[in-house]
Amino acid sequence: MKTPDLLLLGIVLFVLLEFGAGTIINYLNERSKNQPLSPEGAAIFDSAEYEKSKAYGTAKYRFGLLTEAMSTGVILVAILLGAFAWLDAQLRNRLSSNLLITVIFIAILIIVSSIANLPANYYSTFVIEEKFGFNKSTKRLFFQDAGKQLMISLAIGLPLLYAIAWIYQELKSEFWIIAWLLLATFSLFMFVFGTRIFLPMFNKLKPLPDGALRTAVEEYCQKQGFPLSRLYEMDASKRSTKLNAFFSGMGRVKIIGLYDTLIEKLTIEETVAVLAHEVGHYKRKHVYTMFAFSNIQSLLIFSLMGWLLGNPNLSKALGSDVASFHLSMLAFFLLFAPVSTILGLINNALSRRNEYQADQFSIDTYSDARTHMQSALTKLSQESLDNLNPHPLYVAVHYSHPPILDRLANLRNKDN
Numbered sequence: 001m002k003t004p005d006l007l008l009l010g011i012v013l014f015v016l017l018e019f020g021a022g023t024i025i026n027y028l029n030e031r032s033k034n035q036p037l038s039p040e041g042a043a044i045f046d047s048a049e050y051e052k053s054k055a056y057g058t059a060k061y062r063f064g065l066l067t068e069a070m071s072t073g074v075i076l077v078a079i080l081l082g083a084f085a086w087l088d089a090q091l092r093n094r095l096s097s098n099l100l101i102t103v104i105f106i107a108i109l110i111i112v113s114s115i116a117n118l119p120a121n122y123y124s125t126f127v128i129e130e131k132f133g134f135n136k137s138t139k140r141l142f143f144q145d146a147g148k149q150l151m152i153s154l155a156i157g158l159p160l161l162y163a164i165a166w167i168y169q170e171l172k173s174e175f176w177i178i179a180w181l182l183l184a185t186f187s188l189f190m191f192v193f194g195t196r197i198f199l200p201m202f203n204k205l206k207p208l209p210d211g212a213l214r215t216a217v218e219e220y221c222q223k224q225g226f227p228l229s230r231l232y233e234m235d236a237s238k239r240s241t242k243l244n245a246f247f248s249g250m251g252r253v254k255i256i257g258l259y260d261t262l263i264e265k266l267t268i269e270e271t272v273a274v275l276a277h278e279v280g281h282y283k284r285k286h287v288y289t290m291f292a293f294s295n296i297q298s299l300l301i302f303s304l305m306g307w308l309l310g311n312p313n314l315s316k317a318l319g320s321d322v323a324s325f326h327l328s329m330l331a332f333f334l335l336f337a338p339v340s341t342i343l344g345l346i347n348n349a350l351s352r353r354n355e356y357q358a359d360q361f362s363i364d365t366y367s368d369a370r371t372h373m374q375s376a377l378t379k380l381s382q383e384s385l386d387n388l389n390p391h392p393l394y395v396a397v398h399y400s401h402p403p404i405l406d407r408l409a410n411l412r413n414k415d416n
């Protein structure tokens with residue numbers, strides 16, 4: 001067998017393997033979910049709510065199975081029929097600049113995939129979420145969001161891609177270190193300013209209104225040296241009834257956002273306990289560890305790309321005799337899938353550890369946070385019909401936060 005055929009075989013195997021493994025893990029999770037209600041679980045759901053949470057999980061599971069099967073089928077057909085090489089040849093017939101061909105090729109992939117994802121997102125929002133009473137979004141808002149997301153990914157992705165492809169064209173095998181430095185600089189910018197720039201395009205952020213909550217929050221923030229001017233209420237209720245809060249940014253450009261749904265459904269003490277958890281993410285410098293890990297990941301990716309991208313067999317594997325940056329990169333990322341799964345596992349494990357640390361910070365710095373955090377998390381789970389019994393493999397692959405019962409058990413533990 002020739003090298004391009006071997007690479008093509010590898011690509012097809014990895015696509016099938018990813019689908020197969022993903023389907024098995026989803027199935028195990030579906031089976032694990034349908035256990036009888038445990039005594040710990042009974043503190044969260046009564047039996048009717050528990051049945052509803054299981055039905056919600058099953059609806060998402062079945063729909064996920066369908067969309068995964070369809071997208072895997074489309075990708076396999078595109079690879080085996082040489083659709084990527086065909087698109088490349090069409091652009092090559094019309095354009096002479098390699099850089100321009102790369103940018104337009106990727107732009108077409110981004111546009112086609114975001115349009116192809118629209119029906120599934122629509123069904124998930126207006127049928128599944130709607131049926132279980134979570135959806136607040138209107139069709140107008142849904143399409144506005146999709147349009148904005150597409151524009152943002154094109155506006156950010158294409159100039160960055162152009163720069164990286166240009167560096168590759170000029171430097172070839174040594175390109176990876178310069179391209180990585182460029183991406184690291186850009187990701188620093190995004191870690192610091194990303195949320196501040198892009199979130200307001202989707203949501204309104206406003207300071208907490210005067211009142212008992214603001215007074216309680218003010219007191220806590222003062223004690224922790226967290227500027228109140230960096231704390232916002234966000235109008236999440238225009239899309240979903242689910243509750244949440246987040247910390248984002250670095251140094252002076254940091255923000256904590258509390259969903260208006262959270263403020264509405266939690267008591268003042270519970271809200272401050274959640275706020276203390278978010279301040280914990282800031283004080284324990286979790287953004288810095290995530291930033292460092294994401295740059296180690298991209299360093300690994302770029303060093304492998306520096307080593308492999310010059311090999312014309314990558315483009316040949318996708319059916320093109322003309323080696324190009326974009327086809328080689330596409331083949332590279334399809335072959336890279338197993339490594340990227342492993343990196344995802346590490347990323348999630350790191351994130352779940354950070355969640356426990358932030359919970360601990362809340363306990364250590366806010367009086368009775370142990371109790372308030374437990375009741376806050378219980379409400380969060382009730383309001384999103386959480387899966388009480390996710391399968392450990394599913395948790396490892398998909399959960400950035402620990403499962404609710406583990407988190408509650410950790411909060412009850414008197415030793416921490």
Ligand SMILES: [Zn+2]
Pocket residue numbers: 277278281354355358
């Ligand atoms: Zn957290």
